[in-house]
Amino acid sequence: MRKMSRESFQAGVVGQRWLTGHVFEISFERPRGFSFIPGQKVSLTIDDITRQYTLINQPDASKLTICVGHVPDGRLTPLLARARPGEIVILSAAAGFFIYQSLGRKAVFVATGTGIAPFLAFIRNGVRDFCCLQGAINERELLYRDEVEQAAGEYIPCLSAPESNGPFWNGRVTSYLEQRLAKERYDFYLCGNVDMIRDAIRIIDQHFPGSRVFMETFF
Ligand SMILES: Cc1cc2nc3c(=O)[nH]c(=O)nc-3n(C[C@H](O)[C@H](O)[C@H](O)COP(=O)(O)OP(=O)(O)OC[C@H]3O[C@@H](n4cnc5c(N)ncnc54)[C@H](O)[C@@H]3O)c2cc1C
Missing domain, CATH: 3.40.50.80 (Nucleotide-binding domain of ferredoxin-NADP reductase (FNR) module)
Structure with a gap:
């Protein structure tokens, strides 16, 4: 999928899988030029509603995956829960500092x-x-x-x-x-x-x- 600007990308849904009655994984095509450090998050937008999600896939994987808790009265997660393959979402560039550092302590x-x-x-x-x-x-x-x-x-x-x-x-x-x-x-x-x-x-x-x-x- 294509890069829209320096900060955002269009990405198509490629699959979804429920892990429990209220948590599911959803994956997107990896936009060209998208990179991240494990632990970073993206802002994801559908219909002008934006929320943040942490990427769970390997950094070099061909798709991007997030794990989502379905909030039935929430604004974005019901849209994600209903998303079908091919549907387009907007992703920001990856960001954040919750990154593992091996600093010598357990x-x-x-x-x-x-x-x-x-x-x-x-x-x-x-x-x-x-x-x-x-x-x-x-x-x-x-x-x-x-x-x-x-x-x-x-x-x-x-x-x-x-x-x-x-x-x-x-x-x-x-x-x-x-x-x-x-x-x-x-x-x-x-x-x-x-x-x-x-x-x-x-x-x-x-x-x-x-x-x-x-x-x-x-x-
Ligand atoms: C840095 C960051 C990373 C995040 N990463 C993830 C992630 O990887 N996976 C993920 O599922 N969420 C993640 N979130 C939470 C996510 O951004 C949304 O807040 C969440 O998915 C609810 O969105 P919504 O629009 O459906 O609900 P909203 O309309 O925003 O909220 C409705 C109500 O649900 C409550 N709520 C919000 N999130 C949850 C939740 N997860 N479980 C139960 N109640 C909730 C809110 O307090 C509010 O009362 C992250 C948030 C931040 C700030």
Whole structure:
């Protein structure tokens, strides 16, 4: 698809796949000249409605993919959920600074819901040996669990309303941080909603002094 200006591109939808009852992946043709660093986001526009999404594919993949939580009364996600192959969207150039940096400390990735997106991009670009706390309501909502678990040195699913017994932390990612994570200095990468990020920062300040924090707030 073609480049429209320095900052925006037209891209056609090439496919869509539901991961759970309310989360889907949608892919677009990769516009010529489009490049990104894993962890970056794009602004996506349909009918003058613009929202931001993090790219989850490998940087050299032939298509661009995002993972979207369907908000039934939202403005853009219902349009994306109904989009058909060939439909055209407008994408901005990739932007953002939520990028993995190997700075010598153990990295702890903390994700809730679709906040796993930038970590998938890191993983698909070869990042390994991290600890990941992945938060969800129940097992079925642990998006991309197998891929994340395989890549992680340590993987902790944190379930706030589990439907079975199993090897997981029964509670939120923030209660695991507060009660269980060994008290060391880490590089924390946080991605999810504002409440989780606010609580996590308070806990990190209190229990993990000297740690570095990188964050991306989705809503
Ligand atoms: C930097 C950045 C990166 C983002 N990356 C992603 C991504 O990779 N995947 C993704 O799904 N979203 C991502 N978002 C959120 C996304 O931009 C939209 O806010 C979201 O898709 C809702 O859009 P909407 O127009 O359908 O809802 P809106 O009309 O904007 O909002 C309707 C209501 O839904 C709430 N809401 C917004 N987002 C969510 C959500 N994800 N889950 C539940 N409730 C929500 C809002 O608080 C509001 O009350 C990102 C946001 C930012 C700022």
